[in-house]
Amino acid sequence: MDCSMTSSVLSANYNTVLFEFGVILVTSKILYALLRNVYQPRVFSDLLLGIILAQFRVLSITNAINLVFGKIGGFIFAPYLFALGVEMDPFSLLDSPAADAVIAYAGIASTCVLVTLCHGAITSTSRTHTGIVHERSLRAFLGLAAALANTASPVLTRLATDLKIAKTNVGRLAVGAGITSDMVTTLLIALGSMIWRDSDADAAAPFAQPALTASVLAVVVMSAFMSRAMADWVDGRNPEGRRMRGFDLSLVALVAATLCWFISVLRLDINMAAFLVGLAFPSDGRVSRLLVSKINFVLSSFVLPLYVAHVCLSLRQTTDDIEVAGLKPDEGLRAYVMQLPFPWWKVFLATSMGTLGKLVGCTGVGLLRGLGWLEALALGMLLNVKGYFHIYCALAAFEAGIITDKSFMAIIFVVALNVAVTPMVGMGIASWARRSVQWRLMGLQHHDPSTELRLVAGLRGPQEVPTLAFLMESLRWGAGNGEIACYAVDMVQLTDQTASSIVKSGGLDGVTVVDEEVSEMRKLIGEALDAYRAECGGEGGKVKVRRLLALSSFPDMHSDMCICAEDAMAALILVPFHKTQCLDGTMDGGHFGFRLVNQKVLQLAPCSVGIIVDRGLGKQHRPDSTAQASVAVLFIGGADDREALTLASFMCKQRASVRLTALRVVQNATAQARAKARTSLFESKSKRHMPLAATTTGQEELQARADDKFFAEFYRKHVAGNKSVGYMEKHVADGAELVAVLRGMQGDYRLFVVGRGRDRNSVLTEGLEEWAECLELGPVGDILASSDFSTTASVLIVQQYDAKKHYKVIDEEFMPL
Template sequence: MSQNNNNTTTPAVQNKLNAAEAKTHCSLISSSIAASLGIFFLNIAVILFSCRLVHAFLRRLGQHRLVSDFSIGLLIGNSSLLRSTIEEYVIASFANIGTLGFCLYLFVLGLEMDPNSIRRWSGPANKIAYAGIISTVAVAVVSYTLVNHTAPQLGMNHNYGIICAIAVGLSSTSSPIITRLITELKMNKSEIGRLAVRAGIANDMLCTFLLCAGVALHPLFSADKRGIRAGSRGLLNAFIIAIQAVFITKIINPFLILKLNDRNPDRKPIRSLDMAALCIVSVFLCFSSILYGFRPSFNSFFVGLCLPRDGRLSNILISRCNFILTTIMLPIYIVFVCLSSNYKPLIWPHIESDTVFILVIVGSIGAVGKLTGTVAYSIHHGVQWPEAVALGLLLNIKGHFHIFCAHKAAMAGIIDANTMTVMGLVAVGTVIPMPLVVGFLRRRMAAREMRSPMGLQWCETGREVKIVVGLHGPEDVPMAVNVMEAMRVQGGGGGGLVAIVVEMVQMTDKAAASMVHGEGLETVTVTDEGIVDMREQIGFALEAYGQESGDGVTVRRFLAVSAFDDMHQDICSAARESMAALVVLPFHCRQRVDGEMDSGHPGHRIINQKVLQGSPCSVGILVNRSLGRGPVSSFSVAGSNNICAVFIGGGDDREALAYATRMARHPGVRLTVLRFVEAAAAVKAKPWGPGRRILPSTGRRELEQSADEEFFAGFYDRYVAGGKGVGYIEKQVRSGEDTMAALKGVEAHYQLFVLGSGKDRLSSLTAGMSEWAEFPELGPVGDVMASSDFSVSASVMVIQQHRVARRYNVIDEDFLPY
């Protein structure tokens, strides 16, 4: 009886035992989940740290982050020891993170693009992009057909739908990677760099659109036994996407997104509820495609294209998404792809010849196809063939999206694992040599700068002219607009004008604290309220000029935030990278209301002096008295602006005459050339006319005089004797006093005087004028004309020709061939 009592437990005791057992089981489950989460986050931390560490080293070599992420993935995926440290559930979580990451990637990619640019066929960038796509698709289709018939054992047999998809993928360009490379390697201000970025964006947008549309319509073309049902699904996808685009553009954008942007203007804190509302709406639109069976990753691209690119909320959303992608999601996904792929057939000693052969074929098809169309049209556009080849290689860059498409196609059974491995290697292989290509372009630019002097005198007639215009604030915009308008050639003849407007802002503690580093061509922005207001006023004025009479003028704006001692480096860099022929800067002294010139800003004078010393091209300093009182140009066809070009002699005066010649083609300009000659030489016959001869001479002064006579004779024959409406006056003077008296006598007849600096000129016509110079950087004549005693209404443009001798560090210019 006692034994039975010992073996029998009461219900209360049993409940306590069950509760203890359940508690122990829950604690074991909790500890297991905690351990699993710990391992999961530890793996992520190690992968991200390794990718960042490798990128810190490879970045010094100019490599993109994709190369470092792929290197870490190869190391982990092909090392048995490292691979064993990652659990299977961690790899499955990486797959989910990658899928979500590419929804975000394609959404941001579409949001950064302008879909209207697809319809604009004009422009070299779009045409170069389209030529590369067409040639790559054609080469890919022909090559794959030949390979399938001649070497079927390679396992590349696909239907033409898959071949076309692969061809479009090979013709696509990764615009985020090419933009980042061009920006980090400091090619974003050069013409070839900007052309590559624009062509890459147009190429990427069109190819990504075709691939996403192909995925949506894939059931329509792959209908098998289910025929009608599968085809109707493709039509349903296309129909719903079209309805979604109309819904976003006609309802969401005007009634929600635009109102949210208006509620969050610049210089005010972002409203958290508005930002959350934008994120919720974007997520709902992207993932709504799950309801009708379309992949949300590809649908995200269409949603991004439909949402507005402009607006403060959109810009902040893009920057935040890009930060999350580059630091967390994309590195994890690349590592996951490498873990899912088998790269041993391409690694010694497991190399398989068939895999290597496929790799060579796929890589060659993409490179040959892209180079064929890009180089052909680039040369037709006027790009030299070395730059055209380099441009084709830049546009052959592949990226994350290509790896994502290859992996998804392999998971869906459309392509085999071998082809996926090859596509991943091809994508990374196109990125690795790109720093060498960009370095080649930089060396070509430097060599071209050394070979050819940069100035208006050497610009060919009918070719595009580039100038750099510096602004200190909105008050300088009328000056800049009049300079651009006067150099614009109307009617489409004589080449276009590209004006690079550099807005100069002094670096202060407040400006430095408001600087935001971003991506793209405009890598730095400033959020300071005063600077933002200044830029808005300048932008409105330039837009008003462009809408009214800006045909033939392309305006590019750059913001330079530096100390006054270093500001000249930004201006010279902009002129060098854009291959500009002239830099125009405002004079540091300004005219007061009473007509007198003030003492000026010493920092602005330092900028002008240093630019004159180190500029890679000619420099013009404009003393503005009455040249433009409003934001719109005063140079018009109906009006008449009298301009006087002063010619005494020397390289600076020849450059000033070349500048005046450009202005003389404007129908609103009436040019008169005032030439000063020594009275003792006036009895001689004029050298400009039929049968003129230029006698050979040996001294530097004689060479300068010979160059003056030849240049002026060509100008006289073409514009004065040729009946182009250019006036000519010759003054015989004996000293500097006579020269200034003659200029003072005609001062009231002209709104603008154009003359050369002539600081190095040795002439009796300017003798004694530089002894009491207040502004020696303007030269002897320019110094006197910039003073208040000369005029209260006539502006003065003083031009210094690019010094070729300074470039070669010539000690004695007598040994420099002219």
């Protein structure tokens, strides 16, 4: 079909084409949203949609879609390969190989050896019996070996993020080895396309026109100098802290596109040229991060779903397959290849070669590196993951006549099957990693005072660092010799834009986000934490702050926090309240996503939890200030109040910056009478269930005795004979009097420490839950966090770790209090 006919078809049907494009994009997003719940990456939802379209021909004018991508399909994959090249550092190949690089090389070598051994079975032998490769040539053999040995590093990095395995030993090795494997094999394919680009014209001389090859290499070297100079110039025009100018970023993209076009003029494939230019582009720097983020966002949101649909719709029959199938020529020309007998043996052979090759090499090296059998096998399975690049290679090989239609279809199904199975391996790794951590009771009450105190703190922005610094400085002297380790977790919502900017990181995160806004936020948080350590906490290495990233959707972000606390064996998780204080002193409506995170952390945390309602505590009282902050701890009773009192006891030792007052609220005569009447009424209604009533009453008595004993010990250690710690006792009758007592204290203290009161069954808080707006704070914490309480008093609501989550409790009486 000539260009005029193509243009006329598109002109007549452009409305329908746009509608079909919209249907494909919307359906792809819906499928991804559904399959994401089982940790399937975006490439699987795109492939599934493409296979459905190719099988059932749901859309009416798929010919028009193929015509559109037939015109632009030759260079549609170039931006993807350019962004892939920018994320890679080719100079790392010149360094002495690290553990992840050795694993990558072993996987590549073993896969190539296996393809060599199966060379006879994978090449064509006759017209009626075809192997995977239709062309018997060194080009076809090496191309298949490199494609099977390739690891889709963007897919693997995203899976490591979603499955929370990026911080595990296997996860870090897999991400590092994946990007090395991807870089080496893609570079080999690019060099092969450079060498054999004229093989059809001059088969006797595969190294034809060496001058053109040398010219391509010279342009790539020139691209390295030009791109670095361009990036430095743009960085100078856009200093840190200012938003990047759109014109400058567009200029960089235009220069990169011009270099790619210039290389393609030298008769090299435009897509491979884009990869080489990206590889020559500096991988670090603000320009590179932002350029990769923007390109990946556009590709994942719009281009790649349409490209995969085009690839799947390109599965057509050839004349040979028509004759084998016994179809008439006119039927075959309109038939899809999926109507032919499915090439199961090709799918099995291609899957076996790729999987066994990775398993043999990676497992062997993993065992030599000290991994267990299961972990080494899982590492090999993760490095075998396929992605968009394999789909591109399959289409390019099919259009070049290297593979047949059935082989093309088999490879597409291999990629889909491989991507669907890999998340299961990741979930297995996460399960093994969790079980390998030796569990112990984690909480402030169970903390060994001779060891360092470990905290996990969630941060939404740099404005929350001052209060965290104050709490760290106040608590660390309750640990052994003032040692504290804080795992500062940046809480970042995983959106399509942030997902497109995920790249490998060299730190503990395993991966990081190069989006400009996220990078700027993390930079400001880091500067604030560094300032705290420099001012007052850095002496002798006693204060350790480790930076981590919780990159998840809000329903899953709690998992990052809990996994971090479990791995670090932390005693306390600190998370910010989902509401923040406005300029007029009131609390805003809050963010529902962060509220959901807090609720799930309270429910599933492996240690104690503290929710911070910040009203400028850190700004009013800096850790290096000589002024004392007035802190009040409220004790009514229950496990959470005992944990809050333990936290306050840690603060007692920091007398330079904290003046603590312990307030114990007890029942007056009226409240005691109401409590006795309530107990009598409960027992009378439970005559038919006397064991239950006896157990409940017994637990209340045990809790009361534990409260008295615990507070008496606190008084003996920290209040008696200590003028720096105050003590007050208030006798109240009900919740109204309790609220009145708290309101009378609101102007005297800058921080209230209270227990959440999950298991508290006191007449003093009866009825307060009915008026509570945020039940996750408990009845007292909700009152203190409300807008009409105070504009200057911050609140720390504490929940003690519930050991019953890990113990199989037969009788409550055997639980430690």
